[in-house]
Amino acid sequence: MITGKSTEVAEALQNPPSAAMHDWTAQLEAVACRHDRDSFMRIYDHFAPRVRRYLLGLGVGGALAEELTQEALLRVWQRAQQYDPGRSNPETWIFRIARNLHLDRVRREPAWRMAQEYLDDLDGAVDGQWPPGTESYAEEAIIHQAIQQLPGIQARVIRMSYFEAKSQQAIASELGVSLGTVKSHLRHAFLKLQAELTCKR
Amino acid sequence: MQAVNPRHHLGEATLLSYAAGALPAALAIVATTHSSMCMACRRQLRMAERIGGGLIALQHEAAPPAGAREAMLARLDACASSAAPALGSFEDAAAVGPDTLPVPLHPYFGRSLAGLPWRWMAAGMQGIRAGIGEGTLLMLRVAPGEGIPMHGHHGSEFTCVLQGAYDDEFGRFSAGDLAELGTDDRHRPVMASDMPCICIVGLDGDLHCEGCSPQALQPLFVA
Numbered sequence: 001m002i003t004g005k006s007t008e009v010a011e012a013l014q015n016p017p018s019a020a021m022h023d024w025t026a027q028l029e030a031v032a033c034r035h036d037r038d039s040f041m042r043i044y045d046h047f048a049p050r051v052r053r054y055l056l057g058l059g060v061g062g063a064l065a066e067e068l069t070q071e072a073l074l075r076v077w078q079r080a081q082q083y084d085p086g087r088s089n090p091e092t093w094i095f096r097i098a099r100n101l102h103l104d105r106v107r108r109e110p111a112w113r114m115a116q117e118y119l120d121d122l123d124g125a126v127d128g129q130w131p132p133g134t135e136s137y138a139e140e141a142i143i144h145q146a147i148q149q150l151p152g153i154q155a156r157v158i159r160m161s162y163f164e165a166k167s168q169q170a171i172a173s174e175l176g177v178s179l180g181t182v183k184s185h186l187r188h189a190f191l192k193l194q195a196e197l198t199c200k201r
Numbered sequence: 202m203q204a205v206n207p208r209h210h211l212g213e214a215t216l217l218s219y220a221a222g223a224l225p226a227a228l229a230i231v232a233t234t235h236s237s238m239c240m241a242c243r244r245q246l247r248m249a250e251r252i253g254g255g256l257i258a259l260q261h262e263a264a265p266p267a268g269a270r271e272a273m274l275a276r277l278d279a280c281a282s283s284a285a286p287a288l289g290s291f292e293d294a295a296a297v298g299p300d301t302l303p304v305p306l307h308p309y310f311g312r313s314l315a316g317l318p319w320r321w322m323a324a325g326m327q328g329i330r331a332g333i334g335e336g337t338l339l340m341l342r343v344a345p346g347e348g349i350p351m352h353g354h355h356g357s358e359f360t361c362v363l364q365g366a367y368d369d370e371f372g373r374f375s376a377g378d379l380a381e382l383g384t385d386d387r388h389r390p391v392m393a394s395d396m397p398c399i400c401i402v403g404l405d406g407d408l409h410c411e412g413c414s415p416q417a418l419q420p421l422f423v424a
């Protein structure tokens with residue numbers, strides 16, 4: 001039995017998506033170079049419902065979740081020129097914006113965002129890990145498929161970390177296992193996803 | 202701080218929790234401090250963030266409330282120039298001197314090791330505790346050759362060495378190195394003999410210590 005989501009990923013892999021639909025890098029470039037509102041609204045229509053779901057899942061209330069969703073997408077509009085395709089794919093860039101907003105505005109860790117900007121600053125421009133020319137949608141499809149193929153328990157601790165922002169200790173308590181067991185699941189998940197991305201690219 | 206080449210790094214589980222925004226604040230600050238000195242870990246963090254990107258892209262959609270799209274369009278009009286707000290430059294903050302602290306510690310301890318208000322904590326050990334909302338963040342300065350009694354941990358303890366070095370059951374830890382210790386790890390660090398060892402320590406729980414009086418460690422837990 002295939003879930004709806006893996007069907008979607010499988011289809012995406014079999015039928016390389018048209019650039020207009022899925023090449024978010026190109027859409028971001030259009031926003032950066034031409035302030036192209038249509039491109040931006042395509043990004044908005046695709047990502048805003050996902051950012052909203054992410055924030056709601058973190059326990060942010062409806063009104064605040066909507067406010068932060070808008071703010072996240074507004075940053076996409078304002079900072080598209082700073083988007084560096086050599087450094088991250090569009091979905092990762094947008095994830096970071098949403099995560100940092102949540103830590104800044106909901107968890108009230110004001111130093112976090114400054115620290116992240118500083119870490120980014122250290123490596124300057126493209127550092128060559130993701131060579132230019134790597135199509136971001138191809139890379140995204142690989143990681144989507146790899147996530148779908150994680151064993152159940154690894155997928156669960158990953159989701160509890162990213163979607164519920166639960167500490168390893170909190171996950172251990174909730175699942176009734178040791179901290180070491182949680183670390184081990186997270187470690188194996190990371191190594192597996194890393195191997196998929198470095199081998200198939 | 203001068204350029205360093207760390208040999209002890211963030212573990213894979215920590216990379217994931219950090220990228221997820223799920224590491225307790227005290228541990229995250231120590232992890233950021235190490236990453237500011239370690240290109241290898243910065244690269245690994247980007248990998249962990251890609252997982253976050255994949256997860257958010259695979260999310261089910263949450264339907265927008267009525268008028269959300271129109272509200273977004275109105276906000277685009279309000280900043281039609283699409284001008285990117287200038288990012289602050291960190292060049293000043295990172296200006297390197299022998300006593301300059303890593304930039305991620307500036308909000309908690311200021312910019313320099315010089316003139317910090319060290320407090321006596323135990324024989325040969327001084328410390329400063331920073332005010333953070335969650336967990337405990339400490340800077341420690343331990344005299345050359347000094348040992349810290351064998352201790353374990355409730356929860357996790359991250360240590361990043363800023364100056365000097367120490368040895369324990371897990372190896373030698375020098376400037377830039379990160380040590381992750383969990384509930385079951387017990388260690389007895391001994392400082393290198395040539396200079397004081399200055400470390401930043403993050404705890405998400407309490408420290409418990411054998412062979413040292415509770416009074417000696419008490420200042421650790423006073424805000």
Ligand SMILES: [Zn+2]
Nearest residue numbers: 210211239242
């Ligand atoms: Zn490292």
